[in-house]
Amino acid sequence: MSTLKRIDVNHLKVRCLDCNLRELCFPHGMDEDELTNLDAVVDQPKPIHKNDFLYRDGDETVALYAVRSGCVKTMAESPNGEEQIVGFHMPGELLGLDGFGEGVHTCNAVALETSSVCELPLDKLEVLCHSVPGLQKQMRRIMGKEVSSDHRLLLLLGKMTSEERLASFLLSLSGRMLERHWKEDEFNLMMPRQDIANYLGMAVETVSRLFASFQNDRIIEVNRRHITILDMDRLKIMVGECESGK
Amino acid sequence: MSTLKRIDVNHLKVRCLDCNLRELCFPHGMDEDELTNLDAVVDQPKPIHKNDFLYRDGDETVALYAVRSGCVKTMAESPNGEEQIVGFHMPGELLGLDGFGEGVHTCNAVALETSSVCELPLDKLEVLCHSVPGLQKQMRRIMGKEVSSDHRLLLLLGKMTSEERLASFLLSLSGRMLERHWKEDEFNLMMPRQDIANYLGMAVETVSRLFASFQNDRIIEVNRRHITILDMDRLKIMVGECESGK
DNA sequence: CGCCGATTTGACTCAGATCAAGGTTTGTGG
DNA sequence: CCACAAACCTTGATCTGAGTCAAATCGGCG
Secondary structure (H helix, E strand, C coil): CCCCCCCCHHHCCHHHHCCCCCCCCCCCCCCCHHHHHHHHCEEEEEEEECCEEECCCEEEECEEEEECCEEEEEEEEECCCCCCEEECCCCCECCCCCHHCEEEEECCCEECCEEEEEEEEHHHHHHHHHCHHHHHHHHHHHHHHHHHHHHHHHHHHHCCCCCHHHHHHHHHHHHHHHHCCCCCCCEECHHHHHHHHHHHHHCCCHHHHHHHHHHCCCEEEECCEEEECCCHHHHHHHCCCCCCHH | CCCCCCCCCHHCCCCHHHCCCCCCCCCCCHHHHHHHHHHCCCCCEEEEECEEEEECCCCEEEEEEEEEECEEEEEEECCCEEEEEEEECCCCCEHHHHHCCEEECCCCEEEEEEEEEEEEEEHHHHHHHHCCCHHHHHHHHHHHHHHHHHHHHHHHHHHHHHHHHHHHHHHHHHHHHHHHCCCCEEEECCCHHHHHHHHCCCHHHHHHHHHHHHHHHCCCCECCCCCEEECCHHHHHCCCCCCCCC
């Protein structure tokens, strides 16, 4: 064990068919035949280190990416250099759609931690779309989801108070943990407070104070990056998911 | 003239090939053959009146829509009934992509004034995608643009002051006027103050005050819905598009 | 002409930003 | 193993941009 070079299993090629993220990722709803075809175009997972760019604003769009492990954030850049984080991408989630408009990316994608990313080269994907009918529909589905999720974030930034935003953020993370069959009420944040603040359009200090206040109200327990949700219902009420109590 | 029934020319079927919005709309970059094929799937423009819904949150997605005349707003709805306007769609612009994720729309589309909308039924579009190779790429391009424009709005809501937001909004409108070969420095707002405020994530009163302040600074002239831009450069500086002056 | 919705303006208030420390954890090199 | 630095996070005090409330004005339109 000591003489063997340590290999991170995340970066080994795994067939989409065998991938445990299959149902969350691009393959969702595809049959065995379609998956075999898909496999042929997916490149070896690419390892990226913390703070590495997967692509930058202005880069030519050459592929679509699927996170296999770790976490990648995407951020839009304003002309005067400000940045707005527009998404945190967890395993099984796709990114890179922003570059489909004019053929160049319109945001930056940066790893929050050491991550592994599957690459779907656009040229191969395009060819495959002709032979695999389900693929086109799949592309549409994925883009539609992206649009819907952006709209959710717009609603959050445009209409919610800081408290509602953080509650909504925690619920969204919790839901995504559940999708991955991880614990929905106990997880680690993949990002620093600064990134949460940026994403939710508020100051770091406000995030910190809200965490303290939620903890004080026995809604969650916070220990550095470790979160335990004690009262999911109260979070849901905060964002208006329940009309009355319970 | 008096005995003839008045016909709004906007609602008459016009071939995409002959449409003056061709270069802004779905047909952009397509050749004559492709356009003839496209024509076959585009339904007769549909007239919708002010405040009519083109589709609602939850409706099954049956088509993609292109505005031919007038203006349509799309708005996301939160669980507790709040609404965030996520886009104003001018002639030549598309809407309906939000419904591609799960097959149902995730926002409401409402006419701001009497408008005319071309309908591209999804089923026909899908079939056509197989025979017209350029169409698939077109779909991707359109979705990518939508994602990028949502990101721009996220940046606006998350990081800009009210002044920057309104300046950015005016510049965006001006740019779109120019695309349509209308005057870029003199136009009418298609929406009431309330909708501008909602879209930009601020109060109506703030919009009103900012218009007054811009006018006072001789940057624009406002008369009800009529806007004249007097100093485009100053607007651009406000949003950081120019580094120094000029 | 008079009503109604849209817009503007003024006065006041407050959620959350900013400023200023201080504490804690992680990593690094000696 | 320890000292030190660099991130990262928290907490308190203060400030302010923009929201809220209230009221006047404007513009159409029946």
